[in-house]
Amino acid sequence: MRKLYVNAxxxxxxxxxxxxxxxxxxxxxxxxxxxxxxxxxxxxxxxxKDIHLRADFDDSGxxxxxxxxxxxxxYLMLPIFIVLQTALANNLYKxxxxxxxxxxxxxxxxxxxxxxxxxxxIYGHELSHNKKEGFAVSRAIMALSGAxxxxxxxxxxxxxxxxxxxxxxxxxxxxNVYAHAWLSHMGQSKFSYDLERKKLQQANSRFLSTxxxxxxxxxxxxxxxxxxxxxxxxxxVAALLAVWSISNxxxxxxxxxxxxxxxxxxxxxxxxxxxxxxxxxxxxxxxIEIGRQCDHHVRGExxxxxxxxxxxxxxxxxxxxxxxxxxxxxxxxxxxQKHLDNWDNNFATEGEKKIIEEYFPNKTSLxxx
Numbered sequence: 010m011r012k013l014y015v016n017a018x019x020x021x022x023x024x025x026x027x028x029x030x031x032x033x034x035x036x037x038x039x040x041x042x043x044x045x046x047x048x049x050x051x052x053x054x055x056x057x058k059d060i061h062l063r064a065d066f067d068d069s070g071x072x073x074x075x076x077x078x079x080x081x082x083x084y085l086m087l088p089i090f091i092v093l094q095t096a097l098a099n100n101l102y103k104x105x106x107x108x109x110x111x112x113x114x115x116x117x118x119x120x121x122x123x124x125x126x127x128x129x130x131i132y133g134h135e136l137s138h139n140k141k142e143g144f145a146v147s148r149a150i151m152a153l154s155g156a157x158x159x160x161x162x163x164x165x166x167x168x169x170x171x172x173x174x175x176x177x178x179x180x181x182x183x184x185n186v187y188a189h190a191w192l193s194h195m196g197q198s199k200f201s202y203d204l205e206r207k208k209l210q211q212a213n214s215r216f217l218s219t220x221x222x223x224x225x226x227x228x229x230x231x232x233x234x235x236x237x238x239x240x241x242x243x244x245x246v247a248a249l250l251a252v253w254s255i256s257n258x259x260x261x262x263x264x265x266x267x268x269x270x271x272x273x274x275x276x277x278x279x280x281x282x283x284x285x286x287x288x289x290x291x292x293x294x295x296x297i298e299i300g301r302q303c304d305h306h307v308r309g310e311x312x313x314x315x316x317x318x319x320x321x322x323x324x325x326x327x328x329x330x331x332x333x334x335x336x337x338x339x340x341x342x343x344x345x346q347k348h349l350d351n352w353d354n355n356f357a358t359e360g361e362k363k364i365i366e367e368y369f370p371n372k373t374s375l376x377x378x
Contacts, residue, residue, distance in 0.1 A: 011065070011067075011073055012073045012075065015065045015073035015074055015314065016073070016074060016075050016078050016079065016314075018294045019079065019082070019294060019297050019314070020082065021294055021295045022086075022128060022129065022131070022132075022295060022297075023082060023085070023086060023089065025043075025046050025050075025125070026086075026089055026090070026093060026125050026128075026129060027089065028042060028046065029042055029043035029046065029093065029121050029122075029125045030089075030092055030093050030096050032121065033093075033096035033097060033099075033100060033118055033121065033122070034096055034099070036100070036103075036110065036114060037114065038117075040100065040114050040117040040118045040121060041117035041120075041121060042121060043120065043121025043122065043124050043125050044117065044120050044121055044124065047124050050291070050295065050329050051329040051330065051332075051333060053291045053329075054289070054291040054292055054295075054326075054327040054328065054329035054330050055326070055327070055329070055330045056291075057289050057290040057291040057327070058289045058325065058326045058327055058330060059289070060289055060290040061288055061289055061290070061318060062290060062293065063317055063318055064314065064315055064316060064317040064318075065314075072312070072314060072315050073314075074312060074314030074315065076312060079312070079313075079314060080139075080143070083132045083135060083136055083143070083146070084143075084146055086129060086132045086150065087132075087146055087149055087150050089129075090126060090129050090150060090153050091153065093122055093125060093126060093129075094122060094126065094153060094233060094236065094237075094252070095236070096118075096122070097118050097119065097122040097248065097252070098236050098237055098239075098240035098241070098245070099240070100114065100115060100118045101115065101118075101237065101240040101241035101244060101245050101248055102240040102241065104241070104244070105240070105241045105242060105244050105245070115244075115248075119248050119251050119252060120255070122252050123251060123252040123253075123254070123255030123256055124255060124256075124259070126153060126154055126252055126255070126256040127154070127255055127256030127257070127258065127259030127260060128259060129150065129256075130150070130151065130154060130156075130159075130256060130259065130260045130263075131263075131296055131297055131299050132147075132150055132297075133147045133148075133150035133151040133159065133160065134147075134159075134163065134299065135147075135297060135299070135313055136150070137159070137160040137163050137164055138164065138309055138310050144160060147160045148160045148226060148229060149229060151226075152226060152227075152229030152230045152233070153230070153233055154252070154253050154256040154257055154260070155227070155230045155233075155253045155257070156194065156253075156256075156257055156260065157225075157226030157227060157229050157230065158197055158198045158200075158201035158202075158223060158226055158227075159197060159260070160226075161200075161201045161204060161222065161223075161226075162177075162178075162197035162198070162200045162201050163178075163197070164309075165200075165204065166178070166197060166200045167179075167197070167264075168279075168306065168309050171268065171273060171279050171283055171284070171306055172268065172271050172272055172273030172279070172283045173272075173273055173274075173275050175275075177192060177193045177195075177196025177197050177199075177200065178193050178196075178197060178261075178264040178268065179264075179268045179271065180193070180264070180265045180268065180269045180270070181270065181368075182269075182270040182349065182368075182369050183342075183369075184269075185335075185338035185341075186261070186262055186265045186335040186336070186338070186341070187338075189261055189264070189265045190257065190258045190261035190262065190265075193261045193264055193265075194257055194260075194261055198223075201222075201223045201226070202223050204223070205221050205222055205223040205224075209221060233249065234246075234249065237249040262332055262335060263296075263299065263328065265335060266285065266287065266324075266328060266331050266332065266335060267284055267285055267287075267300075267302045268283075268284055268285065268302070269285070269345060270345065270349050270352075271283055271284065271285070271322070271352065272357070272361045272364050272365060273361065274358070274360045274361060274364070277358075277360070279306050279307060280307065281303040281304065281306075281307055281319045281320075281321035282303070282321055282322060282352070282356040282357075283303075283306065284302035284303045284305070284306050284321060284322070285302060285303075285321075285322050285323065285324055285348075286300060286301055286302060286303045286318070286319075286321050286322065286323040286324070287300035287302075287323070287324055287326070287327050287328050287331060288300045288301050288318060288323070289326065289327040291327055291329070292327030292328045292329065295328075295329075296328055297313045297314075298313040298314065298316045299313070300327065300328055301316040301317065301318070301319075302321075303319050303321030303322070304316045304317055304318075304319045304321075307319075322348065322351070322352050322356060324345075324348060353365060
């Protein structure tokens with residue numbers, strides 16, 4: 010029973026995504042189910058903010074997690090997300106060509122699809138650390154949101170340059186989540202572009218070739234573009250842009266919340282203190298332990314169900330709750346300042362403190378930035 014419990018608790022996103030898909034096909038008020046579930050999750054996350062569980066191991070130190078099952082679920086999420094977008098395309102066709110859906114229904118459909126496509130990116134993240142077939146599945150999942158560049162940038166840029174200005178995914182102090190979403194997305198794409206350009210130059214190959222993984226990544230998104238153009242024309246294009254904007258915003262919000270304001274000296278090792286943990290019960294189960302950033306960035310290839318509480322910097326609330334705060338920049342900065350002060354005083358090295366003093370000499374001024 011313990012093994013069943015440990016593995017089943019990570020099925021929240023698959024179950025809710027399927028429920029959202031059913032809602033899209035049912036039409037009417039049900040198309041808003043994805044939005045409603047997002048709100049319910051925020052409430053559950055807030056209610057469980059003080060419940061923290063360790064990773065589950067038996068007396069011999071073996072994990073209760075079943076690798077075959079967990080990876081099967083992650084691979085299965087690719088067709089589930091394809092069906093999610095197909096369900097939205099179906100509603101677009103009904104709205105544009107058949108005229109049988111109301112405007113409110115298509116808006117609800119777009120928001121529900123965008124939210125759950127964005128939440129599903131956690132599987133693209135997890136699989137990016139698998140050097141075999143999982144990496145390819147990660148690229149395909151990310152391509153559904155027009156962000157196939159993420160897989161390379163996350164592994165070869167973010168994890169290596171964490172906490173440094175070379176990492177576009179680490180938000181510096183004073184930046185808000187809206188600016189970060191754009192700067193991080195474009196910065197990671199540029200990293201992947203530069204990576205491929207250098208590789209192709211060294212191989213004496215042309216940039217415009219099938220060997221260019223940066224270009225191929227965006228071509229993986231072409232079937233999605235064709236689907237939405239076919240189903241809704243210009244309305245379909247607008248809907249797809251909205252879905253991609255929402256899903257990528259959620260992705261970059263996770264990066265923003267996981268590393269905001271933390272600093273690491275270049276060439277120094279990545280340690281637990283260079284990330285923020287968000288590991289209350291609901292966040293841990295829903296986001297398949299992605300909130301345990303401290304352990305994840307030290308043991309990047311560790312299975313998510315084995316990541317543990319390492320007593321690193323911790324916001325004390327989950328991702329849903331914190332996300333609401335990030336949407337109001339002034340409120341977020343007021344909340345995070347005490348945590349930054351604690352990090353500066355109790356976690357930062359002397360070298361990191363010098364960087365803080367150089368770039369942020371008046372920390373309190375950031376509250377009103």
